[in-house]
Amino acid sequence: MTVTTAPALATLNPRELLRAHVKWRHLETLFWLATLLPFLVAPTYLILGSQIAIAALFALSLDLIVGYAGLVSLGHAAFFGFGAYTAGLIAKAGWGEPITGLLAAAFAAMVLGYLTSFIIVRISHFALIMVTLGLCLLLYEVANKAHWLTGGDDGLQGVRMWPLLGMFRFDLYGRTAFAYSLVVLFGSFLILRRLINSPFGLSLRGIRENARRMPAIGSPSSNRIRTVYIISGTFAGIAGGLLAQTTEFVALDALSFQRSAEILVMLVLGGAGRLYGGLVGALIFMVARDQLADMNPQYWYFWLGLLLIAVIIFLPNGILGGCARLLARWRRRA
Amino acid sequence: ADGTVKIGLIMTYSGQFADLATMMDNAIKLYVKQHGDTVAGKKIEFIRKDSGTGGTAPDVAKRLAQELVVRDKADIIAGFSLTPEALAAADVGTEAKKPMVITNAATAIITTRSPYFVRTSTALPQPIGTLGGWAAKSGIKQAYTMVSDYGPGIDSEGAFQNAFKQGGGQIVGSVRFPVANPDFSAFAQRLKDSNSEAVFIFVPGGEQPAALGKALAERGITPKTMKVLSSGELTNDDALKGLGDAALGIISGWTYDHRHKSALNAEFVKGMNELLGGRNPDQFAVSAYDGIHLIYEALKKTNGNTDGDALINAMKGMAWESPRGPISIDPETRDIIQTIYLRRVENIGGQLGNVEFDKVEKVKDPVKEKMKADGKLTADGLAK
Amino acid sequence: MSTPALATRALDKNFASLVVARGIEISLPKGARYALIGPNGAGKTTLINLITGMVRPDGGQILLDSDDITGLEPAARVKRGLVRTFQINTLFPNLSALEAVTLAVCERRGEAGTWWRSLPTYNAAIEEAYGILKTLMLADDCERPTRQLAYGQQRLLEIALALAARPKVLLLDEPAAGVPKDESGELFKAVAGISSDITVLFIEHDMELVFRFATRIIVMVSGAILVEGTPAEIAADQRVRDVYLGQAHHG
């Protein structure tokens, strides 16, 4: 055999090449159908399910900047927490209507994103990681100081949600919570999926691949970066809002470094820059943690740690990345 | 389940506050070892849930509470290392009508958030308020307060200042340090500048008590030069080991010390030493021990009936002898009524330890007493 | 005499003590084919960096169609048709050639900001990108990730990206380096062929190409312009031989 070059494509329509990347696969349909299974097979796991969906949305929003634009943030909890407190405070103030509350959370996070975006476009790489972290920690301290408003370390109490759509109250089993989170997740996913597969998405990957070249092809990178940062923050805020509404409680923890780090871990675990990476990562991380913690409440993270290490060693670029690679190899062999 | 009673334990088994859970869990093991695992003909079964995932995550705590109810069909939930966890889970207990026995979380208002909360640890203002009152009584004129800048810290600051002022004392200054704060020298300097006669200190357990104590010592602030008053954390075994003689003379108002003299305590300490490989139990341990005792006794009273309201009613007003002394559950607030001990750090046979030199009996949580006085409390102890 | 397509006035730039541009004055008429030559480290690439705004000048002005673009962002200059290639490949390692060029085309057409339409629906852009790749002999490898392309192929992709921007003024930094002779001939034909009213300034060390494709030649030495003239004049210039050409070349 000789040099492996692609089959002569002169005949093939180039659009097909690009469409191949974006077309909706059966596997995806399956995946989303599968998310409904818990209702039938695991009705007592719905609360966990809703929290997984929330984490998945959070991870997905992070993937936008980390996986696609290549801007690593270690402070994404800032948006998550900001959204959470917004949703929580509105409900506490007496307006417990979930959907409008969620929109408010999104808007608040968007504003926060807009304000911080001015700072973050000026830096990159390690500095960016640390600045995002720093901003998040600052926000955390502010929330802690604003005891009168946020309840500080005790957490925000008295959050009361009205029934969803005036019909479904948030029940002990978490049926409403799960359905609600799932719908929001799916909706957001569709939007973000489209965004990823748009020219804008392509330009984000361009920024990730070579920020120096972008201006030379006439791309105003910093606007793009700010836009995506704001969008990402907005969806993180939605995730936070969801958590506040479904748990009817907000704690400082929503703004903590751990949150930021944990969500990044989930994303990388699943595979950054892969659309489904965040979802898979959140799913596997949270389920693994829940199960391990039940088996061994004191030392479970020993096993979780091993899991992370194993994944990174055997499936570089996360679970999806690794699988993709194995699949490709297997295809070539065949 | 008919044959068994399921008790769900929600504690920070892992993470930053894991040591709390270590203490509490071992105390529970000890109690079961001593009193068997069947009560009123029912087998007691524990389901352990870790709420310590990634720091303090109340959403997790609440989820765990919900799952204990809907999946594990737990009859009683106990534990709650931290205030936010308890507060987040309050509604679960209320909706599911399941008793929730708090064995640590110490913010005063928790029990006012659900009629199914019962507390066997302490409401911080209990010991701290007592300490403040005692300080004023014992003729201390001025005090400076230093607390960690978070819920419990702020609670104790308030409690001490109120009690101290009511007793005629004067607060000459106060400062709050960040929760994460590796170095205290700046605050030590401020304290020194204040030339106050006495200082009240609250820091959470862990590495900070020792660090703070050392910083004070480096500034020449020791009980010899300034009266140092504090909660129990600053004078627990680990802290004292780190502090050394600089700690001699620190006065603390607290609920429990393993040196407390009583047959029951001696047995308790002995048992805990075995389980903890030589370490001595602290207030976390004893609170959990009492928590399980309360559950056992309540079950006996109801003959194994695990109906939530029945159990809560059984618990209300229950009184017994704990390793820390006589304690009871206030039927109005469902919070603990206990003896607060005033102790001084002394050298006992080459080892530093707390020596009780005074005590105030049957102390209630002053915060809720005030709420009651102001009519802010409903008949069953809930916030209006 | 029409206004020059591109001109610089007294451009200055120092890197610390090192002078890389001193009073640079060039003026390229529309449709001109200029070559910029000079010893290694003379400041040729830096000049392109200055013109395209990737390096800020210490002093001087840059005029495009006689309006001052000195203060403009690099991207904005590209939008006005001032486009460059890089001497050292500056590509998107994990994008396929097709994606990269399509991206460039979309940017030019101002479509790269829209996030609600899916990429494959941008028919025209994709076709155009594919066309460019064809002319540069990259069609067959157009869906392989850039990093997997041979160096020469990557050099070609450099130019493809530039062409995708539909330049009015095109600055090529050693476009033919790493490309076999005959292909580099094709390449220059492709570039020269694009349209006669496009102004081209190219840096090249391959004298055969220079003498063949340049209508005029600018010679830079240590940050300053030494001479400017027709190929014949330059080939004859003794100073140019001494500092740059060496003895082998005789017109």
Add this chain to the structure above:
Amino acid sequence: MAEALLTLNDVRAGYGDSVVLDKVAFELPENGSLAVLGRNGVGKSTLFLTIMGLTTFRRGAIVWRGRDITRLTPHRRALLGVGWVAQEREIFPSLTVEENLDVAARSGPWDIARVTDLFPRLAERRGNMGNQLSGGEQQMLAIARALMTNPALLLLDEPLEGLAPIIVEELTAAIRRMIEESGTAIILAEQHAEIALSLTRDVLVLERGAIVHRGRSDAMLKDAATLDKFIGLRLTERISG
């Protein structure tokens, strides 16, 4: 006659799963010189990388002075005396020019003094970071750096790219001297076929990863037909015509 310096037997190599080189075999005598010609993407650089041990090796053997080095790690090969000038120069960006040379240095005739009078420019830019050099300067540095290792075999992957004609002259002269005087062997990939052929004794033409022609350089230089067939030199004709 003495054993060959470097021998490749039926080598198949590539990147990961994709195979690039196949059935590549040749022998290079001590202080021999070999030109490797071919269009873009035929595998010239891959050949060099394979000799350095930096590709996925699949079949065949590489023998160095009678010793099989097929499984030897790259740095050991370098220590044996293989010097490599990568096509993309691969200067260390966070090292100064001087440090770039210094990290490579091994005892022998070539030292900083000697390389800097081959490329005086480098002396002037001594303190610059690797990424603050002009393209040509980087090329010079890459060559100089390889020389600092005082190799017995020098792999030159398009070393003339981006160099001013006058430098090219000096460099080619230097290479010629190396082959003739210091007895260094070279393998040279170059787009300027004439220069490559005029510098070397033997030539080898690759196409799609396989050797399609081997012979004497001078012969090929004269034989326009073959040249045309494999690399096409119409260009020169066009210019003259």
Add this chain to the structure above:
Amino acid sequence: MIARHISLLFDGFAYGMLLFVLSVGLSVTLGMMNFVNLAHGTFAMIGGYTTVMLMRSAGWPFFATLPVAFVGAAATSLVLERILYRRLYRASDLDQSLLTIGIVFVSIAAAAYVFGTGQQPVQLPAYLRGRVEFGDFSFGIYRMFLVVAALVITGLLVLGLEYTRFGSRVRACVDNQRMARGLGLNVDAVFSITFALGSGLAGLGGALGIEIVGLDPNFAFKYLVYMLIVVAVGGLASIRGAFVTAAMLGIIDIVSKYYVPEIGAFVLYFVMVSFLVWRPAGLFARRS
């Protein structure tokens, strides 16, 4: 009055030196080798427990335990480097973070299992405790000791890494492994040694830190943020940078907490953010 400020400054400086000894190892592994080694704290913790165990169980004197702490951490890191880190030198920052977070988890659990969840107080020898008075200045003895230790470490490292060929070799290997190999550098060896050095320093830092910041299983994670801040603001790969930054942060932190304790928690983060926005590459950026 003056005396108070002198001792404040001194305490700030000493606190800075604490941050320095905790972080300097990281500016080797993360800075020089740019491996996102979030498990730095793990190696610090190993050093800490080594010291505690030797002092408590084996009754070693404090000073004797320090070299062991260094070696212990270095040795452990060598093993991990062989089986784990080495595979990821070329991987993305993200993969590296994931691996090292995994290691942190494992190490915290392991420490909790082996040593228990409690604090590990140490009793320093008398001559390191308490304070000395110069007139009306008073300085903690241990703080002075920390300062000296930090100065020594800095001196040695600057000499060893910034003025020797080894330093540039490391940077070469980090810049471009393939080329470094091609030039005959034994990349694996260089990395192993450097990594061991960084982790050894972490271990030493951990041992020196206990007295002030205590030691429990969470140590591996608790101070990570501080470590990262020092390295980031100081500029990757710059030992001097780490030193100056640590000193500066320490002083700013202490002084601000003294004058405006209300915002005590903000200052450090605020300073970091503004510095990084002003100088993204850090104060003493080595790379250009």
